[in-house]
Amino acid sequence: MDRTPPADKLNSTAASLLGFLHRGPASGYELVGIAEDLIGDFWSLTRSQVYRELATLASRDLVTAGPVGPRSRRPYELTDAGRAAFATWLAEPPGAEQIRFPLLLTLAFGTFIDRDTLRGYVAEHRVLHERRLKQYLAIADDIADKLLRSTVRFGIHYEQGVLAWMDEVAVTLDALDAEGE
Amino acid sequence: MDRTPPADKLNSTAASLLGFLHRGPASGYELVGIAEDLIGDFWSLTRSQVYRELATLASRDLVTAGPVGPRSRRPYELTDAGRAAFATWLAEPPGAEQIRFPLLLTLAFGTFIDRDTLRGYVAEHRVLHERRLKQYLAIADDIADKLLRSTVRFGIHYEQGVLAWMDEVAVTLDALDAEGE
């Protein structure tokens, strides 16, 4: 039997860390911030996971840990092996998105809830999505990197879709009330 | 100090299981199938998690495990306590959606990839989203429950947004090629 070579695949968090480190050395805390800034709403890095992965990456020599700096901040730097591993990872086609949208679940159970409560839930989410859309629109044109800008453009299309859908839901809820009369 | 009462909060998988069990007794396998059918693309239940949660729910008497049936299938049934716990959970406003979209991450790292590869990634995803949109459109009008239908309507708005965005990305990629000339 051919024994499978180690392969040492990167998980997606590790891969994105290597990616962000191309911008220069950064600490775990900064990396979380960078990811949040750049595509926070469509790609999450959590602190715990980041620090764990950095430790693992360091042990694999894909990054090197610098000396602890000012605020006990420890910068990590990409190694050549790290660059190579990232390039390999990038060559794989990205997987499908995953979405978990509790509001949709709640709506699916809508028969168990009174309509005003549902309306309230939708309204609460609506303000959130309006805020996001507004913010995306505000920053999109200032992003120099066209591809990075297109990720924000995704956000714009997404939020517009969500808002249009919410309008529709409002109409549906009213229609149900009218029927129930 | 007021000691916090146990509260015994449900996680969202457990809650959705209780919700789906309102339709009648079902086994773990069936529950996964039901969830998949009803809102599969925007709410995931994985088998492992479902079986774990069913065991936990049973130990809390929120469901009762029936005798193992035909294909070693074990049906679970909602108890009154389960119904109550579900009602309590429903009264909490649903949290924000979370989305992890690897393609966006890849795009954010677009400077490290040649444009044709990117185009290929986008094209691959495109067929997937076209297929989904088509399917949602095909079934939406046949869903009797208006609220359930609105979850599919979400899918329609979402996929339309994604497709419009992909068109935009294609233009952006072409523009970058033209510049690079």
Place this chain on the structure above:
DNA sequence: ACATTGACATGACACAGTGGACTATGACGC
């Protein structure tokens, strides 16, 4: 009758990802 195949069904496990609690450090205002 009996083996083969394949859909159905459960479970075990390892790993990835999340969220909260906790500690410590240093900048800043007072």
Place this chain on the structure above:
DNA sequence: GCGTCATAGTCCACTGTGTCATGTCAATGT
């Protein structure tokens, strides 16, 4: 000097995902 707050890292429990192993039953061919 002292409190406060953002910064920064660590730990831990739990939730969620993906894969593998095992078993069940029906249909099919021989």
